[in-house]
Amino acid sequence: MEEKKSFISWPVLAMMSFVTVIGFDDIIYNFANQGMGVITSWVILLLLYVIPYSLMVGQLGSVFNHEGGGLTSWVRGTSGDRLGYFTAWTYWAASIPYVVDTANAVVVGFGWVINGNDSLEEQLSNSMFALLTFVIFLIFIFLQRHFKKSLEVLSTLGGGAMFIMAILFVVMTFTSLFMPNGHIETQPMNFQTILPKFNLHYLTTIGLLIYAINGAELVAPFVIRMKKPKRDFPKAMIMLTVMTIFLTVFGSFSLGVFFNAHNLPNNLKMNGSYYAFQRLGEFYHLGNTLMYIFAITQIIYMCALLAVLLDAMTRMLISDTGKKYMPQALTKLNEDGLPINGYILTTALSAFILLLGVFLPEMNDIFNWLLNLNGIISPGVTCWIFYAFIKIRQDTQKFPSDYVFIKNDRFAVFVGMWCLIITAVATIFGILPQDAPYGSSLFWHELIINIVGIVVLIGLGFVMPILAKRERLKKGEI
Known part of the structure; x- marks a missing residue:
């Protein structure tokens, strides 16, 4: 009876995945990129990418359940410590633009x-915008020591509240269409309107779509806590996909009700969530009430997320293989068990990213550029998941699993390659700026700082093992 209490049911696992995968801002960002055509993009991506991606994560979590099912342990388990370290480094590097964007x-x-x-x-x-962002960043570095536990709770509550606000927006929008004065801003609203335009700009936006829906790997460790993972885990992932399709498709349509998709505000990515709740409140004669509720929810969630991320990403980097491939000064803990020098490195690189963006023409350009940088680096890290899956399916004798996605190994490897190629292509095309006219001075400016940012963040990962080796040579350890 005691064991049964620890089992996780498939609906609960689906809800846990849902909170980590999609949010209202993700819908706004991609609506700004593709307009109503994003509806078709969501459906295609969720059916042909998210379902296999989630089920692969399930098998990886089952294979490496003794190590907690983390991405770093998957790559280390299939390809050795050095590649495991580099996976940890790229995962951490991808978090830098994310925490700056959160601030x-x-x-x-x-x-x-x-x-x-x-x-x-x-x-x-x-x-001043960059300075305020950096100040908030520093505040949460200092808050780690005293408020980490309470902020983890706040981030969970804030995340749940954000999803409630997103569903509330969809429901209230659809209700408004049946009320007097209810109408759809995007006209005409027909099948042609929801078809995306498959051009170069579209290819540059796929990375942000993948960035929006990744995160299923965070629930991988819970696969082994299911009573019947072979039967129930696929159910959880299908439920996740259905819920995500509902929120993304109907959420995008709801945005088309209040915004003309053919003429969107230039600053929609930065302010779109607030505009949406402001317009919804105006329609229901509530003034700015809904906008203020959303804004406070957003601040609580983002602040808590920032604090938790800063701690988690730094600890992950210095743990396990990091101690072997990084200088000791960076992995050292203080008397409270905090990786202070690791925090300093995180802060320094965050300041570097902010400095790269500060010379862009407008504050809106900084926000958009940082967001798009996430759409390059985050999918790049997701490639490691498919790499690890391919490796375990090439040698199933060495990597047995309670849960198996696709019994035929050759077909499983093919599906893994399919997801890997899509993600790699999205990463490469994401380097091209999305929010600047092709060939303009702003386009070239953003392209250069995209490349510089990636080279510095990823390149340091190659430098650290060299510094660590020199350090060990001086001490006579090797």
């Missing part, structure tokens, strides 16, 4: 709470 979102959220509108762009210079 940016906190600044924007406070702007809406204080002003009740989008006037923050007019009030702040680029340098």
Whole structure:
């Protein structure tokens, strides 16, 4: 009876995955990129990519259950310590633009709470926006010691509240269409409208779509806690896909009700969530009430997420293989068990990323560029998942599993290659700027800082083992 209490049911696992995979902002960002055509993109991606991706994660979690099922342990288990370290490094490097982007979102959220509108762009210079972002970043570095546990709880509550707000938006939008004065801003609304335009711009936006829906690997360790993983895990992932399709498809359609998809605001990525709840509130004669509720929810969630991320990403980097391939100064813990020098490295590289963006023309350009940088690096890290899956299916005798995705090894490897190629292509095309006219000075500026940012963040991963080796040579350890 005691064992049964620890089992996780498939609906619960589906809900846990749902919270880590998709959010309202993800819908806004991709709607800004593709308009109503994103509806078709969501359906194709979820059916041909998310389902196999989630089920592969399930098998990897089952194979490496003794190591907790983390991405680093998957690669280390299939390809050795050195590649395991580099996976940890790229995962950490991908987190740098993410935490900076999160700190940016906190600044924007406070702007809406204080002003009740989008006037923050007019009030702040680029340098002041970057400085405030950095100050928030530093505050949460210092808060790690005292508030980590409470902030983890807040991030969970905030995440749940964000999903409730997203579903509330969809429900209230559809209800508004049956009320007097209810209408759809995007016209005409027909089948042609929801078809994406398959061109170069479209290819540059796929990375942000993948960035929006990755995260299923975070629930991989729970596969072994299911009573019948072979039968129930696929059910959980199908439920996850159905819920995600509902939120992305109907959420994107709902945005088309309040925004003309053929003429979207230039700053939709930065302010779109607030505009959406502001317009919904106006329709229901609630003024800015819904916008303020969303803004406060957003700030609480983003602040808690920032604190948890800063701690988790730094600890992951210095653990396990990191101690072998990184200088001892970076892996050293203080008397409270905190990796202070690791935090300093995180802070320094975050400042570097902010400095790269500060010379862009407008505050909106900084926000968009940082977001798009996530759409390059994050899918790049996701490639490791498919690499590890291919490796375990090439040698199933060595990597037995309670749960198996696709019994035929050759077909399983083919599906793994399919997902790997899509993700790699999305990563490469994501390097091209999405929000600047092709060939313009802004386009070349963003392209250069994209390349510089990637080279520095990933390149340092090659430098660290060299420094660690020199350090061990001086001490006579090798």
